[in-house]
Amino acid sequence: MGTFGWSHRKAVATVAAVGALTLVVGCSGSDDSVTGGGKKDGKVTITMGLFGVMGIKETGLLEQYEKENPGVDIKAEIAGDEQTYYTALQTRLAAGKGLKDIQGIEIGRAKEITETQAAKFADFAGTSGTDHFLPWKESQISTADGKVLGLGTDIGPMAVCYRKDYFEKAGLPTDRDEVAALWEGDWKKYVEVGRTFKKDFKGDKVAYMDAASGLFNAMVYGYPEQYYDEQGELIYDSNPAVKQAWNLAADAAEDGLTAKLRQFQPGWDPGLANGTFATAVCPAWMLSHISEKAGAANKGKWDVAKAPKGANWGGSFLGVIEQSPVKEEAKKLVAWLTAPEQQAHIFKEIGNIPSSREALESADVKNAKSAYFSDAPIGEIFAAAAQEIPDKQVLGRKDGTIKDTFSQGLTLIEQQGTARDKAWKTTAERIEKAVG
């Protein structure tokens, strides 16, 4: 019996050990294609990695493309939060695995991509039919030696969204042109209106604006240089534009004009739904967020007025991975998605402002009105605001991180009551850590 006993047991042991090994090996299993896309039996599969609400999938453009191009199958994966998305993208670029054929790139990351990852993205320079963009949009995603790593989707021209009913209760004008005239030309006047609002508002606790960081971003992005100069040196602590924006935002925070919320975070959403603030600096892409979170109950209470000064906050690009097995097909898709007609379509559906000059000039965009925002002529307002964006905008490697760190520094003043000089010092220390 011995023989059977031990050989059987030995078999079990071997199986167990082999099983464990295959488990280990199995985890590092390899894909044929780096990107998941490819060609098979005459069918082309293109994969996309996107974030936030870029409007590409949401407005049905992908289905339309598949219908017009039989044999093309597009798989889009959308991450909600851009920071999470970008972290994953960096890891995948470093590993050379798990990438998609087409990857979205946010403006705050554009410089880092062009400086450190240029070799991993396909070049769009000279692609026919792509000369319809705003001139500065394309230069933001170009490398020093002239490689174009992506095509622009939307841009973020600025306006101010405000609650008409609250303005009325504070004895302020409600007509969008009169409101715009209140703060025309200077963000200081916008804060001044806030002081009047706070003094004269009759009713429950309502703050003038949502967060000091919104005002800060709007001001800073109105200048050609923000945190870096053209040579790529950090200048945030000497740039008067940054200091000026910081001081005005700190004024607003210290005077209690803000609702002390953090933008885009869950606490902000109930603030919109319950109307705890009267104004918000709103880039075009924020409109869809406001209408969704403030909900049907607040339809017609919001309106959009021209901002004191033009600025560009946000906007994105679509890039194609160099190693993609369907590189040419992916580039064709990107060119189609960012073409004037498609950009105008996205604008009509969800309000993202086109980065295409031609689309901006089209009647579809110019005459657009938003039913949610009291029929505000958002096409006209934002297209005009887009003209005011400085033609040159210097981007820096860690723009996105520095922007977030400044927002956090302003939260220190709003929430913790920290003195502004101390908050600035803390912010500077954090930035030094972040840029390594």
Added chain:
Amino acid sequence: MATSTTTAPAGKGPSGHSPDKRPARRRGALLHRLDLRGAPYAFVAPFFVVFAAFSFYPLLYTSWISLHDVELATLDVMQWVAFDNYVELWGDSRFWNALQNTITIGVISTVPQLLMALGLAHLLNYRMRFSLFFRVASLVPYATSVAAAALVFTMIFERDFGMINWALGTVGIDPLDWEGGKWPAQIAISTIVIWRWTGYNALLYLAAMQAIPAERYEAASLDGASRWKQFTHVTVPGIRSTIVFTIVLSTIGATQLFGEPLIFGQGPNGVTGGADNQYQTLGLLLYEEGWKNYQMGRSATVAWVMFLLLVLVLLVQRLVKRLRSGTS
């Protein structure tokens, strides 16, 4: 691992001058011996193979990374800096702040948690109706995912529209900024931890309590011991080793606290543990360095320091235990 242990005895086996008839029998005996000694190793091998691949190798590689300057985007470009990262961390006020937060949150979550678990287990140990229901119910929080629990508690503790501030308002107390203040935030996070882990620890205690012979309680009650005296003199000493076990587990859990504060802070703000880092734990600092600042070298350094701290704490615990058992 498996191969080295199973082949080792074979090397010791006799070789060379063996008569013609014996090899078969000898080989049989050898295999038999090999099986007796080797099989147990083969059976535990899967665990160690997986451990080596997913724990030990990353541990060593992390220490290697921590001696370099590495960015997430360019993992292949590593610049040797020796112990600079450790020196820098030592002088970094964020580290000491995170360490302090980890300790305070650890204490205000672990101590009430274990005391409540002990009380709960004592109650569950009584003969009562629906005891099975109560036992299962006490385990439900443990089965809830961190994300779901933390998200719900975040809403409950919300400043403007949260349930707790609403309840405080009804009795005339001003609303508290739970996320913004240092102690309110740490208490709120501890509440999530306590809620999740009390039932789990209570069940561990209950199992240990049920192993205490009933005679001891009878003897104690014959001696006139009250319920409380029975609890302190019979129950607690009887489950002592389980208590030590739960303390060790909770300490490890507290050191690595990450998910609850991250979700409590919501998004980028959670990574830094609030605008003022008021509830940033070591786990969050690690994440901030690696996945917000993209500095993998510094992130790995935090990871190693956390590991060393844990080893240190467990050594101290052992020492205290040994000293106490030596004196008693």
